[in-house]
Amino acid sequence: MAWTPFTRRHHDRSRLRYASDLTDREWSMITPFMPSQPLRSRRRRTSLRAVINAIFYLLQSGCQWALLPHDFPPKSTVHHYFKRFCRDGTWRRIHDALYCRTRRLEGREEQPSFAIIDSQSVKTGPDARRDVGYDAGKKVKGRKRHILVDTLGMLLKAEVHSAGIQDRDGAALVFNKIANRFPFIEKICGDDGYQGQRVEEASPRPMEIVKRNQAGFQVLPKRWIVERTLAWLGINRRLAKDFERFSATSLAFIQTAMIKLMTRRLARYPLS
Numbered sequence: 001m002a003w004t005p006f007t008r009r010h011h012d013r014s015r016l017r018y019a020s021d022l023t024d025r026e027w028s029m030i031t032p033f034m035p036s037q038p039l040r041s042r043r044r045r046t047s048l049r050a051v052i053n054a055i056f057y058l059l060q061s062g063c064q065w066a067l068l069p070h071d072f073p074p075k076s077t078v079h080h081y082f083k084r085f086c087r088d089g090t091w092r093r094i095h096d097a098l099y100c101r102t103r104r105l106e107g108r109e110e111q112p113s114f115a116i117i118d119s120q121s122v123k124t125g126p127d128a129r130r131d132v133g134y135d136a137g138k139k140v141k142g143r144k145r146h147i148l149v150d151t152l153g154m155l156l157k158a159e160v161h162s163a164g165i166q167d168r169d170g171a172a173l174v175f176n177k178i179a180n181r182f183p184f185i186e187k188i189c190g191d192d193g194y195q196g197q198r199v200e201e202a203s204p205r206p207m208e209i210v211k212r213n214q215a216g217f218q219v220l221p222k223r224w225i226v227e228r229t230l231a232w233l234g235i236n237r238r239l240a241k242d243f244e245r246f247s248a249t250s251l252a253f254i255q256t257a258m259i260k261l262m263t264r265r266l267a268r269y270p271l272s
Helices: 005-011 024-033 048-061 075-087 090-105 167-175 197-202 223-234 247-267
Strands: 114-123 133-135 140-149 155-162 187-190 207-209
Touching (some): 024 048, 024 090, 024 247, 048 075, 075 090, 075 247, 090 247, 114 167, 114 223, 140 223, 155 167, 155 247, 223 247
Parallel strands (some): 114 187, 187 207
Antiparallel strands (some): 114 140, 133 140, 140 155
């Protein structure tokens, strides 16, 4: 989308406390999914908008929970809501709703027909407890992020597992039940790491393998889309390295990063 005076005005973040804060337009897209006030227990005094702003600040800046600025709610409160939204599926519901709106805004059907898969091995921090291994190909000790995206680069599904698991084995985790959520996918694209009978048996749809050009650098057709999504995730410093103790938390931050990206994209359109 081209930048216009309208889009620049609605994307201007200079008047916000932090560049990661939600604008009024972005918050209006998330607030329908926030929990309502409890009817029988004590009324909630914490601003959920401030909680989401704190989570986005932590995601974008890469700081620790204990180093959140004091103008946000207490870090224990923010962490409580982050974990609560993971358990009750709030992040998933927000992501799925924004995903459909993004595809409609781009003139696409809500259900994709083509998907691209790839993985990224990242180092883990000193607190990592599970799902840590060694990727001999990339020479990285840590975890591997496996993502499946559509032709817009929007996330369809992600899995975080040990870096010691090869791509053809990790693909089976991504493909699990993917046809139930996206039944109209006709073909899945991947690199030569997804060749072989094991991937073909696990994939619910035919695989298209795009091999690298050994003669020199070349932008590979369709493959660049998923590489761009990995770059989008890397803009958030919390995802530059896997600092999380458990892989489920890393997966939640990937989903949160895509929510932040889609809300900003939708907010730039006048009719979104």
